[in-house]
Amino acid sequence: MTKIEGNTKRVIMLDRTQWIFAGMSIALSLQLSQPVAAAVPVGKVVQTAQTNSSDAAQKLYGEAEELYEQGTAEALRGAIVKYEKALKLYREAGNRSREALTLNNIGGAYLNLGENQKALDYYNQSLPLKRAIGDRGGEATLLSNIGGIYLSFGEKQKALDYYNQSLSLFRAVRSPHWEAVILKSIGSIYSELGEKQKALEYYNRALLLKRAIGDRRGEAVILNNIGKVYSDLGEKQKALEYYNQSLTLRRAVEDRGGEAVTLSNMAFVKRNLGNFTEALNDIEASLKIVENLSTPITATELRTSYFATVQDYYEFYIDLLMQLHKTNPNSGYDIKASEARKRARNP
Template sequence: MEETPKTALAHFLLFTFLLSPIAANASDITQQLHRPLSSANWQQSRDDADSLLRIGEQQYRSGNANKTINSCLQALEIYHSIGDFRAKGLTYELLAKAYIQQEKFKEGEDALRRRLAIARDTKDFQAQIFALNNIAAILLQQGETVAAGRTVQEALTIAQGVKNIEGQGLSLSNLGLVTARLGDYNKAIKLYETALTYRRQKGDATGEANTLNNLGEAYLAAGNYQDTIGTYGAAMRMAKMNSDRTNQLRAIDGLVKAHSSVGRTERAFELLQQRLIIAQELQNLPEQLKSFESYAQLYEQLGNYTTARNFYERAIAIANTLEYTKQELVLKDRLTKLQNKRN
């Protein structure tokens, strides 16, 4: 949803903060949940819960948050009954991401704090680092910038204490987000550059692309379009090479904004076409919605109201299918204003 620059930035930061650094695939989850079986009944219950969690991950990747939540809640019930705290922690992590996708931030924060509590009980320092970073994302989205900064700093302190390179890179990158929100873009840029050294040291291609996207956002906010385009371009190429669709789409979004800002609309449309193709290949309706909305906004800026209307209508149809009520209302309001421009 991009009704105002401030709202757009909040939404943008949230998904960058929450999803990119810790996304796990189904095979990762299966490996992390493995432990010796104590009985045939325990094994069957465990298999059922693991299956629900794998399905939930697939549902989340397809943009179906409602089904993800249902799968996670069923899995949690089973993991609780067999006393598997580690698996519960991983399930709360996925549940939080699904709630955030639905903009249910209170529920998302609750799931993340439960994840953090389990990580502390099990002395899982890496999980603590990730959970704290994600909680900070919620705080930042809610405008609690100072509290978000404290939370990220706690994560960074833990990461430094246990010499966790990945955690240091993630926390420094997110500390840059907090600093950028406070308007100190030069300091944010320095934090991102430091974060990049850790992410490259770790060989974390996804993390590096994420931080490059953060850096591109800072350059864009500072009005440095040349470095904005170069940095987002590097992020897009790295993400594409590693099949990292999340960061690839985000880099495209940044490039569209940058090129549009300097009147390079032809390049912006080329990038939007790439974006829509990726979203359709993924069969990800939320990303298709974003693509149609971006098309509509760009055509509206150019004064091509007929084509803009067509794309707004397509975006509204998807928002209705996804039951994104708030976004559907915003899009309908924009369409009404657009029709008034034509009259």
């Protein structure tokens, strides 16, 4: 499953691509370790039938999980087929806990395939079951995932509504990590809506939690986001202060993809400050990292976001080289720009 701030081998270049699935994989693994709710026996024959049904369902579920972990489109579709069969058997056995979990996983598979509306349909089937069995952590996870889907649809206010419901539950079950994740997501939405001060409020709350639990990778993400807000507000020096803090942490935790993001952000600010040479060094360092992150991306949405981001980096780089060429026409910047155009066509 997709994880927030996944390792750099996934080559997730945009912080925004990390939102939707905030607590999914950990929440699900925790649920798997919990006892399965037993069906209420009506008689010995019924009990035996339910037991057989649950055993068969569990076997199918395990096979589906193995396919899911492979992550390819073919494997995910195979996982869905097996999950659906397991779902039917869990329903026959009256096992609402596993029914809810399986619905959630089918939703996750569709999400990874880029079929967000189908994912939403399954999440909405799982949600009332989570509430009925009192699984508040699972409910919080589903609400955050639903919020993320609405965000992908461009429905920011609806996404905020689900994120806020999720936030209250994560706080109630004392899950500071996922509370921080949702605070960051809410901050990102407010930033996109132009409500920069609200964005800073939520980012700073998330930052405190990340520091309290020692999540340095997550802390680096939020520092980067705060830097972006200050850049948008025109406070360039303050933006650089936060970017530098983020860069230090990202290098410390060997988050190469995140390092590329922060370096590109720093280059943008430095260019606007007129520090063209420093900006050039930063964007070249960023692109070098990007070009070395060669592991294929299978999820359609992430692949699209990745290539769009890389193209943005190259466009910025080429524009910067041409600006430098105007002031230093004999320094070969135009040649470097031409080479960069070729590389941009095959990132």
